[in-house]
Amino acid sequence: MQEMMTTYSIGEVAEKFGLSLPTIRYYDKEGLIPNLNKNEAGVRRFTDDNIGSLQMIECLKNAGMPIRDIKQFMQWTLEGDASLEKRYQMFQELRVSVMKQMEAMQNTLNTIDFKCKYYGQAKVDGTEKYVKNEMHLDRP
Amino acid sequence: MQEMMTTYSIGEVAEKFGLSLPTIRYYDKEGLIPNLNKNEAGVRRFTDDNIGSLQMIECLKNAGMPIRDIKQFMQWTLEGDASLEKRYQMFQELRVSVMKQMEAMQNTLNTIDFKCKYYGQAKVDGTEKYVKNEMHLDRP
């Protein structure tokens, strides 16, 4: 007798990832979840592999990658070893892109930190005018 | 006789910030650039103060703040000291939000780093199958 693979419903997956049902269906329709199957009644059943795809989708979305490119990547995974070089390239470029974003984000945070101090002092003074003159020289 | 304040044309500003002319006009129309004036001919002239607003806009955009909220902030600056508390609050919340984004981005980068190594090895092997079995236990 054969082992039965555990699968999840779209509702469980939505819960797990904090995504809406239509969003997951949309990802499926766009081809972002390779090998996602439906049961006899036409209902989606998510395997651990499909969950893995969704984890990767979340990662790539977070890296600022558009759906179109995520789809491309997922199609490459279906091509197997022939697309290894492309996928490697993709992650190399993504790595650089994300590092740049982190750098920009750090600068942004520095400016925001400065503004927090600035407005903190302004609140104490009850006005911006003193802090404006004192702090505008060492602005990050 | 009075000093003449240096100002910049929209073209110069676009160049400086790497923004398109329509984008800058759009920001102006949306009220994101307080006190931006036009000359007798109806042509925008940007003061250092306006440039400062654009710098802040870039910072806030980078922090993921929507145009609507950036506009709100700019309107607050026009209200003067009465809005100090609101602006302070805004930057405090923004600080938390950006720190969370940085954390998420760091996790994303870790996953991408892992994938770079993964595909680097897979390329050496010429196939994914070995690395798949060896590396999937210590995935970040």
Added chain:
DNA sequence: CAAGTGCCTAAACTTAACTTTAGGTTAAAG
């Protein structure tokens, strides 16, 4: 003075990433 350059407006259009709507099936619960 004709042609090019840089600016202007208003309004329509675009794109990405979803969301909403409308109508339908299936399976368990009362």
Added chain:
DNA sequence: CTTTAACCTAAAGTTAAGTTTAGGCACTTG
């Protein structure tokens, strides 16, 4: 046996953040 819950599809609608289009000034360069 009917109501309720959880799922389905296709198609239309939404929102943000611009971009494009069309037509029009004003200055200056050959």
